[in-house]
Amino acid sequence: MIKLSEIDLGSALLSIFILIGFIATAFVFIRLTIIGINYIKINYSNEEGEDKGENETKRESKGFE
DSSP states (O other): OOOGSSHHHHHHHHHHHHHHHHHHHHHHHHHHHHOOOOOHHHHHHHHHHHHHHHHHHHHHSOOOO
């Protein structure tokens, strides 16, 4: 078994930061995937398209005309 004193500190730190980088990259890809799925759900559903048209007509009636 390798003793703690025999491990090179620089090598250990480098390995830890590389591991943290891989975990952070995976986290970013997961977040982007979730954002993309939610974007597709909102913009391409038929019910949302009908609701958007109703909201636009309501907005047009509000104002100083």
